[in-house]
Ligand SMILES: NC(=O)C1=CN([C@@H]2O[C@H](COP(=O)(O)OP(=O)(O)OC[C@H]3O[C@@H](n4cnc5c(N)ncnc54)[C@H](OP(=O)(O)O)[C@@H]3O)[C@@H](O)[C@H]2O)C=CC1
């Protein structure tokens with residue numbers, strides 16, 4: 230791995246403190262950082278290097294998954310950090326920054342490999358990229374990379390504009406667009422799940438798969454982010470990026486573990502095969518919801534519109550469910566369902582693959598076979614098969630086989646992604662093709678919301694979302710599989726039966 234400088238714009242911000250410094254520190258402990266590196270953190274206020282190193286120490290104490298037990302290791306890490314004051318719009322500040330970066334490169338005898346991480350509000354992305362170029366910070370003999378946080382645009386047009394502007398300072402191969410879902414260990418596993426498992430490979434198509442359900446439900450509400458979220462909604466906050474990335478990852482069909490360019494091509498193929506939504510049928514394929522007041526863990530919680538900072542009468546979407554079709558050889562006629570929302574019953578990100586029931590309609594009463602991929606908060610894969618009920622040989626009951634369950638002390642998404650960016654592996658970053666095609670897919674939904682073509686359905690906080698979302702799936706003869714398909718309704722029935730026999 231090349232020795233390098235990590236320049237962090239937004240180094241005083243929330244994301245830097247909660248995710249980026251802890252990720253860098255954990256990579257450092259694991260010896261996954263280059264042998265010699267320099268971190269330059271930026272914010273607008275003047276602060277000394279030493280004072281800022283203490284700010285970072287505090288953030289590690291609060292947020293790092295592993296605590297700094299060894300003071301010498303912590304000190305050595307903090308010593309890599311320097312702080313500089315910089316205003317995004319002030320070229321003179323960039324000139325000073327360049328001097329500091331060069332000084333550190335000389336002191337540490339490292340080449341001018343520079344990674345610029347933009348952890349600032351999107352309104353600064355373009356300006357910073359230009360000022361990196363104009364100050365000469367980006368003119369290096371070594372490599373340069375731009376890691377950029379979401380959101381990447383707020384619609385197709387603005388995303389294209391932003392990309393064009395960034396393209397004036399950085400080549401596409403130098404741009405690493407963060408989608409933190411791509412850093413989750415189980416999502417990274419999707420790359421090889423089908424291609425490296427012949428059992429799954431044989432079943433991975435419309436011959437055997439009835440539908441695919443991708444859920445990211447959250448128990449939290451809008452929290453203190455109404456200013457951002459009310460202009461974004463679940464469609465921009467989750468669907469355009471994370472949910473469509475999950476869709477690409479589960480359906481891309483790589484022949485084997487691929488490199489970044491193969492993965493990118495396969496993901497683009499999926500997006501190009503998505504059947505575009507039509508305005509006259511869009512309301513049959515998209516459900517838009519907003520949480521009403523409800524109960525979570527026995528406590529009353531307010532409706533979205535009564536949350537602090539939410540404008541009165543807001544029609545913002547806090548829930549989206551969507552039916553999609555991938556019109557290619559492997560997936561035609563298999564509905565993919567996406568569902569994401571805030572203030573739902575459980576925190577769960579998972580993908581459920583429901584297999585076809587060959588005897589469907591012949592009164593078998595079998596549950597379908599399922600492959601369930603748990604992404605968050607638990608990591609695991611299980612399949613659901615059928616077996617005979619030991620109490621009644623005439624009946625079948627589902628059983629669950631766990632394939633894989635990870636420990637809890639796994640690297641966080643930001644650790645994986647920062648490690649990849651430092652190594653120059655862009656496999657798990659969102660390439661422009663995917664981003665553009667995602668916006669292209671989502672744009673009719675944004676337009677339909679504008680024109681009020683899709684009714685806003687309300688759902689009580691603490692529920693599984695609006696009824697319309699259940700109807701979306703039921704219209705095709707399916708249901709959403711909840712978190713615990715086996716322990717669900719059937720387990721309750723079973724309990725009752727056992728009680729009667731006792
Ligand atoms: N926080 C999170 O959990 C997540 C954040 N993101 C994205 O990460 C980015 C940063 O978010 P977050 O850390 O929450 O934001 P914060 O508001 O907490 O931090 C913003 C940072 O930008 C700096 N900044 C503000 N104005 C300027 C300016 N004119 N010139 C230079 N720097 C400036 C601030 O420095 P100072 O005020 O000290 O001058 C601060 O370091 C955003 O794009 C956000 O969408 C993405 C996913 C999750």
Ligand SMILES: O=C1O[C@H](COP(=O)(O)O)[C@@H](O)[C@H](O)[C@H]1O
Nearest residue numbers: 409445447449466467471578605
């Ligand atoms: O990007 C975002 O993701 C989080 C959910 O992330 P997860 O890793 O906890 O599943 C979401 O809460 C937030 O609104 C969104 O901006």
